[in-house]
Amino acid sequence: xxxxxxxxxxxxxxxxxxxxxxxxxxxxxxxxxxxxxxxxxxxxxxxxxxxxxxxxxxxxxxxxxxxxxxxxxxxxxxxxxxxxxxxxxxxxxxxxxxxxxxxxxxxxxxxxxxxxxxxxxxxxxxxxxxxxxxxxxxxxxxxxxxxxxxxxxxxxxxxxxxxxxxxxxxxxxxxxxxx
Amino acid sequence: xxxxxxxxxxxxxxxxxxxxxxxxxxxxxxxxxxxxxxxxxxxxxxxxxxxxxxxxxxxxxxxxxxxxxxxxxxxxxxxxxxxxxxxxxxxxxxxxxxxxxxxxxxxxxxxxxxxxxxxxxxxxxxxxxxxxxxxxxxxxxxxxxxxxxxxxxxxxxxxxxxxxxxxxxxxxxxxxxxx
DNA sequence: CTTTACGTTTAGAACGTTTTGAAAGTAGGG
DNA sequence: CCCTACTTTCAAAACGTTCTAAACGTAAAG
Numbered sequence: 001x002x003x004x005x006x007x008x009x010x011x012x013x014x015x016x017x018x019x020x021x022x023x024x025x026x027x028x029x030x031x032x033x034x035x036x037x038x039x040x041x042x043x044x045x046x047x048x049x050x051x052x053x054x055x056x057x058x059x060x061x062x063x064x065x066x067x068x069x070x071x072x073x074x075x076x077x078x079x080x081x082x083x084x085x086x087x088x089x090x091x092x093x094x095x096x097x098x099x100x101x102x103x104x105x106x107x108x109x110x111x112x113x114x115x116x117x118x119x120x121x122x123x124x125x126x127x128x129x130x131x132x133x134x135x136x137x138x139x140x141x142x143x144x145x146x147x148x149x150x151x152x153x154x155x156x157x158x159x160x161x162x163x164x165x166x167x168x169x170x171x172x173x174x175x176x177x178x179x
Numbered sequence: 180x181x182x183x184x185x186x187x188x189x190x191x192x193x194x195x196x197x198x199x200x201x202x203x204x205x206x207x208x209x210x211x212x213x214x215x216x217x218x219x220x221x222x223x224x225x226x227x228x229x230x231x232x233x234x235x236x237x238x239x240x241x242x243x244x245x246x247x248x249x250x251x252x253x254x255x256x257x258x259x260x261x262x263x264x265x266x267x268x269x270x271x272x273x274x275x276x277x278x279x280x281x282x283x284x285x286x287x288x289x290x291x292x293x294x295x296x297x298x299x300x301x302x303x304x305x306x307x308x309x310x311x312x313x314x315x316x317x318x319x320x321x322x323x324x325x326x327x328x329x330x331x332x333x334x335x336x337x338x339x340x341x342x343x344x345x346x347x348x349x350x351x352x353x354x355x356x357x358x
Numbered sequence: 359c360t361t362t363a364c365g366t367t368t369a370g371a372a373c374g375t376t377t378t379g380a381a382a383g384t385a386g387g388g
Numbered sequence: 389c390c391c392t393a394c395t396t397t398c399a400a401a402a403c404g405t406t407c408t409a410a411a412c413g414t415a416a417a418g
Contacts, residue, residue, distance in 0.1 A: 003312055013319075041315065056377065058397080062396080118192055139220045140185065140188065140218050144188070150352070153355070206405095208406085208407090225365070238406080
């Protein structure tokens with residue numbers, strides 16, 4: 001039996017990461033799996049994970065594939081074992097870069113595209129409109145233009161963050177934070 | 180009857196904002212309500228909104244309260260009317276600042292707190308542990324420490340962004356983006 | 359004081375998502 | 389080549405969320 005404090009601390013960390021994952025639009029199970037792996041010095045198999053979290057093997061299998069696709073964990077080969085073993089990616093900057101570039105970026109880009117289409121469609125049709133509608137169209141165009149600017153800026157900001165986070169080092173941060 | 184292009188553009192913008200709202204963990208209806216208000220030159224009543232989006236008054240009522248709490252729209256008083264009228268907050272920086280400070284910040288702060296508790300609880304108990312568990316505890320402490328640093332940095336970054344976004348001006352951005 | 363016009367709350371229905379256990383698939387080992 | 393140990397897929401069930409329509413509350417108007 002493991003010391004109660006150690007186990008409690010592991011549990012609350014795992015639970016916290018689950019909560020966080022849910023908050024950011026992933027499944028909570030993904031967060032808990034990631035947390036479990038992160039706190040384990042040894043790589044873990046699907047069975048280990050299923051048993052540790054008391055969830056079905058099916059769920060572990062599917063969620064681990066998501067986790068892998070997001071670059072949050074890697075499969076590791078263990079000599080003489082037929083099972084799959086996983087280890088958490090412990091560089092959080094890599095993790096959030098993966099998420100930002102693969103998900104938030106896509107979403108923002110899509111928004112920018114849609115708005116661009118709308119604006120050009122409306123600009124083309126503007127001349128043919130009767131007066132009262134032209135006024136409304138002008139207002140709508142202005143507002144959509146604001147949205148465009150905003151999302152284009154967000155896109156740029158994300159891009160530069162994703163590009164620069166290569167160089168971020170957690171030891172640097174630790175010093176910075178504790179100062 | 181409104182010109183088909185104008186209406187189509189409004190609809191796709193509204194739908195896009197709904198999608199985005201869903202992506203960021205709000206209800207899609209909230210996003211659509213906000214979009215509808217944003218594209219309307221006149222303030223709109225609950226009935227206007229319900230009719231425009233073909234959803235129930237009840238839903239409009241509840242979602243508009245959320246929208247108001249997030250500072251994404253304001254009630255406006257219309258002379259001689261008993262209805263409630265709303266206008267969208269059209270400064271997007273204000274909107275995201277509200278969201279970041281009221282939601283993402285809280286979540287990150289919570290994570291930092293929980294991790295802090297865990298670390299100190301575990302540090303206290305460390306001495307009493309048998310050797311094998313002490314080793315594991317050391318490992319867990321290290322990983323949790325990394326998490327702490329990461330979230331503390333995120334907290335700082337959010338803080339400074341929220342604090343500085345007072346001074347951000349959309350005209351500035353527009354120039355910046357289009358260059 | 360009653361009626362009317364509105365906003366809010368609520369219970370239940372509809373819907374989507376997640377979980378599970380079982381069945382199917384796959385690849386080493388004998 | 390089959391057996392065994394494992395992973396993946398899948399359909400059904402459990403669950404949670406969101407929607408609606410109806411009931412309710414409230415306040416202005418008559």
